[in-house]
Amino acid sequence: MTDILVPQLGESVTEATVGSWMVKTGDTVARDDVLVELETDKVSVEVRAEADGVMGAIAAPEGETVEIGAKLGELTAGGSAAAAPTAAEAPIADAAPTADTAPAGGVVEASVPQMGESVAEGTIGSWLVKAGDTVEVDQALVEIETDKVAVEVPSPVAGVVSELLVAEGDSVAPGDAVAKIAEGGAEAGAPAPAVAADTSAAPTGGIAMPSAQRVIEENKLDAGAIAGTGKDGRITKADAKAAAAAPAPVAQQTTSASSAAPAAPSAPRELGPREERVRMTRLRQTIAKRLKDAQNSAAILTTYNEADMSAIMKARKTHQEAFVAKHGVKLGFMSFFVKACVHALKEIPAVNAEIDGTDIIYKNYYDMGVAVGTDRGLVVPVIRDADQMSLAEIEKEIIRLGKNARDGKLTIEDMQGATFTLSNGGVYGSLMSMPILNAPQSGILGMHKIQERPVAENGQVVIKPMMYLALSYDHRIVDGKEAVTFLVRVKENLEDPQRLLFDL
Structure with a gap:
């Protein structure tokens, strides 16, 4: 039995409020799955599972104020986490083997590093490589923009980029996998898997990442109607926000003046023939705020x-x-x-x-x-x-x-x-x-x-x-x-x- 504790929350932050639990007692979880979101006066922090297991008792319900080091719940190690894939994992059964299943010289995941104290997420900026490219150890793969600095994700090994797991504009957190590297070029001869950005047309089945799920619930969105641009068509936080900001269908807008009014301010205006729309970087958004x-x-x-x-x-x-x-x-x-x-x-x-x-x-x-x-x-x-x-x-x-x-x-x-x-x-x-x-x-x-x-x-x-x-x-x-x-x-x-x- 392992206690789930409140982590360090950033400089001068001593307590947080329990936000949304992503799991319930008895749920099977895998290592790095998001268990619960904590909200502070500065950032939201995701608490992740440190190992595969089964969720035990939840000690801190949603809305409770907790201090650093306080017990949030219990996780029973082992369980049946590895026995069956989750709903989100099922569509990727035929994908390239992961670092755990590949033979020596197999596939290694490049993950988002820690981005600084109190920085809980960033936005994928510019990819510096593409699927099929040969990379050296520590070579920069992608830039991640946060509200304070830009962080580069280095390649953990020398090899060939076999898959990009996230697209430019996606939101990611420390520890999230962003790319797969075939160590030593073991898969150099194999056709490169599709880039995550090209999977938006695939059926999503309404599968949303935890950070996106909260946006969907708050805005009462239909997850099945949102085209996901994340890994294997999953809905990212950016997808959910875009759906929330999109204008309502014409049929809904014409029902009554009162129902149409709230959607108008959040709807992006139409562009003129000599205009272009460019998404603000997280740094620019933070400066403005x-x-x-x-x-x-x-x-x-x-x-x-x-x-x-x-x-x-x-x-x-x-x-x-x-x-x-x-x-x-x-x-x-x-x-x-x-x-x-x-x-x-x-x-x-x-x-x-x-x-x-x-x-x-x-x-x-x-x-x-x-x-x-x-x-x-x-x-x-x-x-x-x-x-x-x-x-x-x-x-x-x-x-x-x-x-x-x-x-x-x-x-x-x-x-x-x-x-x-x-x-x-x-x-x-x-x-x-x-x-x-x-x-x-x-x-x-x-x-x-x-x-x-x-x-x-x-x-x-x-x-x-x-x-x-x-x-x-x-x-x-x-x-x-x-x-x-x-x-x-x-x-x-x-x-x-x-x-x-x-x-x-």
């Missing part, structure tokens, strides 16, 4: 100022050659801004704090998020303990994080826990903007293009390289006086960098 959530939850206000960049430009010109010779990197502008902001945050700690319910959490450390634009969207990697770093160390860390961001190699840890964010729209030519907070932070500094402008200096009009600065802040925690003082300190530190040296 978080930006809107920030506007809805925080009292965002923006204050502006401008800085004369002459002193920093002169310092860079004077010391650039020696700086590169000693440190191997160029002295940029961003390291000065990071230092200037850290110095100002120490004086105005509210800008480095966050609201947690009715409490304010003041942070006595300075992890600075630096927004980076990539082909996949905006990401914000974090420079840890920036107050303890030199200008050279900051520049090197910015270069490392920026390269990883563009190459899609940032980890979840690289993007969590920033206390303040800097966003440089000036690299794209922006002269003025109002940045949006990166929740739960209380402040973000917008940098802009350096442009020569006439300014008054000692009664004379002179031309100076000027930059507009914008500080967006959460007015619930940061008062106007504090916000203005913070931005003035940043301006002073930029116009006279020696203030940083003397801690003024």
Whole structure:
């Protein structure tokens, strides 16, 4: 008898609510079958069987709140899990042998790796191989997009791709098999099985994956009427969502005005002759959701100022050659801004704090998020303990994080826990903007293009390289006086960098 326990649920998550049980007492289950879904305030987590067996008593009913490590139920090892195929397995009796039935040098499944703390699912992006291709061990097979990063699935062995089990756009979870590899090319001479994307025309029999079943039940859909695009024609979560968003049949729409009205907002509009529809990536969907959530939850206000960049430009010109010779990197502008902001945050700690319910959490450390634009969207990697770093160390860390961001190699840890964010729209030519907070932070500094402008200096009009600065802040925690003082300190530190040296 094995206890089914609540797994780790992600950073700062200590409890969950039992959602839907996918099995009942007495059901035969196979290893990796989804037993129950747990819902937290951040993600849904699937708890899977660790071995073949029979489902015993269920200790936590649906709707109950459970903590990490709590007992959910019992699983009796063995049972008759291997005796007969389930309904979902029956159609694939003639498929290529699996790793368990194949002889040495047989078929091995490539599975979705862990995609980071609190990441429970991803979307199949671009397949980098096709059935019949020869691959090397650790060669990337497919990209999986999550709401935070893109993850590559490597080949576990060298061999020939015999089957792709999921199609682009399908939702997958850690541990799901995505492809079969004939180890050592054992099946190279055999005809390649059909790709999962080509099985949509096959009868589905209403067989739905667990994540899709919940969507079907919530939207009262007919599973038999949904064409599955998953393995062996199974209905994926994406298929169920597409069916839920599709317009109702004409016969239903014409019955009454009241019954037709709810379907209209969710129905995709018809495209014009010069338009195309492209599905949003999970990263782009998450960016959109978080930006809107920030506007809805925080009292965002923006204050502006401008800085004369002459002193920093002169310092860079004077010391650039020696700086590169000693440190191997160029002295940029961003390291000065990071230092200037850290110095100002120490004086105005509210800008480095966050609201947690009715409490304010003041942070006595300075992890600075630096927004980076990539082909996949905006990401914000974090420079840890920036107050303890030199200008050279900051520049090197910015270069490392920026390269990883563009190459899609940032980890979840690289993007969590920033206390303040800097966003440089000036690299794209922006002269003025109002940045949006990166929740739960209380402040973000917008940098802009350096442009020569006439300014008054000692009664004379002179031309100076000027930059507009914008500080967006959460007015619930940061008062106007504090916000203005913070931005003035940043301006002073930029116009006279020696203030940083003397801690003024």
